[in-house]
Amino acid sequence: MLRIRNLVKRYGNGEPVLRGLDLDVPGESVVSIIGASGAGKSTLLRCINRLVEPSEGSIELNGLELTRLKREELRKARRRIGMIFQGFNLVDRLTVMENVQCGRLGYLPYWRAALRKYPAEDIERAYHLMERVGIAHYANQRADALSGGERQRVGVVRALMQQPEILLADEPTASLDPVSSRQIMELLQSLSQELSLPVLINIHNVAEAREYTQRIVGMRFGKLIFDGGPDDLDQSAMDAVYSGTPAAERQEAAAGSWRMATS
Amino acid sequence: MSTSVAERTWTRYTPAQRWRRFATLMIVVLAVVWSVESIDIIWPWVWDAPAQVGDLFSRMVPPDVSRLDAILWALVETLNIATIATFAAVLLSLPIAYIAAQNTTPNRFTLWLGRFILVSSRSVNTLIWALLFVAIFGPGVLAGIIAIMFRSLGFLGKLLGEAIEEIDRRPVEALEATGASRAKVVLYAIVPQVVPTFFAVSILRWDINLRESTVLGLVGAGGIGVILQGAIDTLAWQIVATVLLAIIVLVVLGELVAAWLRRKVI
Amino acid sequence: MSHAEHITTRTWRKPPFIANPWLRWGLVVGFVVYAIWAVSTLPFDIERISQGFTRAARIFSGAVPPNFSRYELLIDGFLESLQIAILATLLGLALSVPIAFMAARNVAAKPIYLLGRAIIIVARSFHPVIVAILFVKAVGFGPVAGILTLTLYSIGFVAKMLAERIEEIDWGQVEALRASGTPYIGVLQFAVLPQVMPRQIGLAIYQLDSNLRASAVVGIVGAGGIGATLMNAFGRYDYDFALAITLVIIGVILISEAVSGRIRRNIG
Numbered sequence: 001m002l003r004i005r006n007l008v009k010r011y012g013n014g015e016p017v018l019r020g021l022d023l024d025v026p027g028e029s030v031v032s033i034i035g036a037s038g039a040g041k042s043t044l045l046r047c048i049n050r051l052v053e054p055s056e057g058s059i060e061l062n063g064l065e066l067t068r069l070k071r072e073e074l075r076k077a078r079r080r081i082g083m084i085f086q087g088f089n090l091v092d093r094l095t096v097m098e099n100v101q102c103g104r105l106g107y108l109p110y111w112r113a114a115l116r117k118y119p120a121e122d123i124e125r126a127y128h129l130m131e132r133v134g135i136a137h138y139a140n141q142r143a144d145a146l147s148g149g150e151r152q153r154v155g156v157v158r159a160l161m162q163q164p165e166i167l168l169a170d171e172p173t174a175s176l177d178p179v180s181s182r183q184i185m186e187l188l189q190s191l192s193q194e195l196s197l198p199v200l201i202n203i204h205n206v207a208e209a210r211e212y213t214q215r216i217v218g219m220r221f222g223k224l225i226f227d228g229g230p231d232d233l234d235q236s237a238m239d240a241v242y243s244g245t246p247a248a249e250r251q252e253a254a255a256g257s258w259r260m261a262t263s
Numbered sequence: 264m265s266t267s268v269a270e271r272t273w274t275r276y277t278p279a280q281r282w283r284r285f286a287t288l289m290i291v292v293l294a295v296v297w298s299v300e301s302i303d304i305i306w307p308w309v310w311d312a313p314a315q316v317g318d319l320f321s322r323m324v325p326p327d328v329s330r331l332d333a334i335l336w337a338l339v340e341t342l343n344i345a346t347i348a349t350f351a352a353v354l355l356s357l358p359i360a361y362i363a364a365q366n367t368t369p370n371r372f373t374l375w376l377g378r379f380i381l382v383s384s385r386s387v388n389t390l391i392w393a394l395l396f397v398a399i400f401g402p403g404v405l406a407g408i409i410a411i412m413f414r415s416l417g418f419l420g421k422l423l424g425e426a427i428e429e430i431d432r433r434p435v436e437a438l439e440a441t442g443a444s445r446a447k448v449v450l451y452a453i454v455p456q457v458v459p460t461f462f463a464v465s466i467l468r469w470d471i472n473l474r475e476s477t478v479l480g481l482v483g484a485g486g487i488g489v490i491l492q493g494a495i496d497t498l499a500w501q502i503v504a505t506v507l508l509a510i511i512v513l514v515v516l517g518e519l520v521a522a523w524l525r526r527k528v529i
Numbered sequence: 530m531s532h533a534e535h536i537t538t539r540t541w542r543k544p545p546f547i548a549n550p551w552l553r554w555g556l557v558v559g560f561v562v563y564a565i566w567a568v569s570t571l572p573f574d575i576e577r578i579s580q581g582f583t584r585a586a587r588i589f590s591g592a593v594p595p596n597f598s599r600y601e602l603l604i605d606g607f608l609e610s611l612q613i614a615i616l617a618t619l620l621g622l623a624l625s626v627p628i629a630f631m632a633a634r635n636v637a638a639k640p641i642y643l644l645g646r647a648i649i650i651v652a653r654s655f656h657p658v659i660v661a662i663l664f665v666k667a668v669g670f671g672p673v674a675g676i677l678t679l680t681l682y683s684i685g686f687v688a689k690m691l692a693e694r695i696e697e698i699d700w701g702q703v704e705a706l707r708a709s710g711t712p713y714i715g716v717l718q719f720a721v722l723p724q725v726m727p728r729q730i731g732l733a734i735y736q737l738d739s740n741l742r743a744s745a746v747v748g749i750v751g752a753g754g755i756g757a758t759l760m761n762a763f764g765r766y767d768y769d770f771a772l773a774i775t776l777v778i779i780g781v782i783l784i785s786e787a788v789s790g791r792i793r794r795n796i797g
Contacts, residue, residue, distance in 0.1 A: 078442035089437035093455040106442030298612035315667040343567040386779040400581040478658040514654040
């Protein structure tokens with residue numbers, strides 16, 4: 001269960017990117033976050049594992065308040081949050097197995113990480129997950145030898161190796177061709193069910209969001225303005241999420257004339 | 264008719280370009296005139312120089328190979344100086360590169376410390392370092408090794424530091440997100456990205472150090488230079504010739520080995 | 530690939546950098562043996578080394594604070610270094626053009642090519658200090674030896690770079706001129722030179738910077754310039770003056786590096 005209350009993020013002294021955002025994600029659900037570029041989707045995800053420091057508000061994961069954790073506690077908490085990136089963010093020159101084992105780094109003693117002496121159960125688990133997503137035969141290949149879709153599977157397995165309590169996916173399909181993109185979405189959907197794992201997906205492709213997720217959240221200019229099932233996302237809701245430009249809204253907001261109902 | 268023809272002349276440069284070229288040329292000419300005019304040269308010596316150089320060469324033939332074993336041993340010693348010093352410098356340069364790179368340095372103080380070490384190491388020539396260490400540790404190989412090491416640190420640290428600054432940030436972000444500690448992020452996300460530069464730079468420096476090691480002996484810091492200096496002082500020009508040939512062989516072989524290593528490793 | 534075996538046994542080891550185990554362990558053992566042997570040949574004189582620290586302390590206390598009172602000597606030495614660097618750069622650049630043409634495979638006949646390459650290899654193999662010591666013996670102490678040394682040093686670098694540049698020129702322009710019946714020298718002047726000259730200006734700036742550094746060193750063996758001043762100070766145990774000279778050398782090198790870097794960036 002992820003609980004976000006009144007989340008605000010502002011870079012420097014500028015206009016806030018997140019403007020008092022509330023969101024609840026109960027267990028085992030796949031939630032898509034849609035919205036125009038610059039709406040703050042990526043910032044929202046990065047606030048959850050604090051790759052970006054939130055300015056105000058609270059984020060609670062299964063009862064643990066994340067926003068006030070100190071360094072060591074934050075590291076421990078991050079192990080419970082898996083993340084998947086638009087650019088895969090693999091270490092190109094390492095093998096697929098090493099990339100996958102990166103997900104266990106938070107648990108391993110330093111010497112094991114340095115010597116690549118991974119515990120037997122981690123290797124077992126890695127093979128199991130890699131077989132599940134169909135990349136086990138690449139274990140000894142360098143990560144940059146794989147195609148985009150395969151690389152994203154490595155990214156998914158790396159996140160799952162953490163045995164996370166939630167999965168954050170930041171535009172996981174935006175760098176992929178349509179076929180790989182659908183495969184990754186299917187994979188995320190079925191993994192969520194198999195592992196009883198809540199998944200939060202930032203996504204540009206609204207058709208994929210409708211097809212693979214039960215719940216869609218629409219963001220606009222740092223706030224949630226839509227929250228419902230795929231069927232509730234009608235034309236007027238789409239217009240509300242995507243029309244206008246962030247720049248124009250920023251100006252309106254600065255002038256204080258901008259009002260919007262929260263969902 | 265005649266005016267239109269005159270207008271159709273072609274010039275390679277615009278007036279502004281021509282001015283800049285002219286100004287540059289003037290600066291060069293002035294610099295040269297100043298240099299030639301005020302330099303402390305005894306001109307008869309200059310006119311005599313070709314004859315003197317020719318004379319020197321004539322005294323070098325044929326090269327004297329009677330002390331070849333001593334020369335070969337000195338070559339091996341030279342090689343050892345270069346290799347040991349490069350190896351030690353490579354190890355020591357790693358932490359310096361780490362603190363001298365803007366994206367990995369722990370804080371501002373360490374950044375400036377790192378840069379200070381790099382600049383002072385790089386700006387002082389190997390031979391000047393050697394002078395200092397010969398004065399401290401006495402003449403010998405040790406002073407040479409330390410001198411080469413000190414000079415290499417700056418070179419290696421600077422290039423490695425730049426490689427660290429140019430890494431792809433994204434894997435670093437991903438590993439931070441898994442809850443890995445700083446040391447493990449360095450190990451898994453930064454080290455693999457700078458490994459190619461690390462090898463390239465180390466091999467390059469080894470090649471340079473081999474050349475530098477040949478002159479250490481001239482200030483008493485070991486290697487083939489000691490024999491060269493001795494032979495020059497005793498005017499044994501035929502031995503000098505052998506030493507010079509030996510140095511060419513060493514340096515050319517070193518270059519070949521370096522090129523081969525580069526192909527194999529990178 | 531042995532992945533099938535991996536899946537059944539469920540172990541994993543990082544694929545080694547060198548696949549052949551004999552070669553891998555051979556290299557490791559060879560390297561360790563060499564390292565032990567190389568270190569063991571070093572004639573360590575523990576007593577002399579242990580004195581080193583007190584000597585170091587004495588040198589440093591003698592050197593600090595640096596003594597700039599004889600700044601006239603310092604300035605003279607530095608100006609001489611600058612003159613040596615300028616003249617050597619000019620001579621080196623001028624001479625490296627014909628040598629580069631000789632050493633470029635695509636424009637020179639085979640025997641001339643070999644001669645050109647040999648000149649470059651010899652010029653590059655010898656550290657400038659070795660060349661300097663020979664020239665000092667031949668033409669006496671002073672800046673002439675320095676100029677000759679650095680000229681040769683410049684040729685080694687500039688001619689090599691230039692020859693490589695000539696080897697990768699666009700051959701079409703050469704053929705165009707040949708087709709119009711231009712003589713050999715004309716082809717070199719109008720089809721080859723324009724393609725390599727922009728590189729030459731950047732190289733000139735770089736080489737001036739590089740010669741200025743080297744001129745500080747060749748002086749140590751008597752070839753004039755600030756290096757000679759430094760060597761004299763060191764020989765007379767004037768460590769405070771030596772430190773002052775070293776600091777000036779560092780400062781000048783840093784400035785020269787910054788200026789040459791900026792100029793080369795501007796001319797692109």
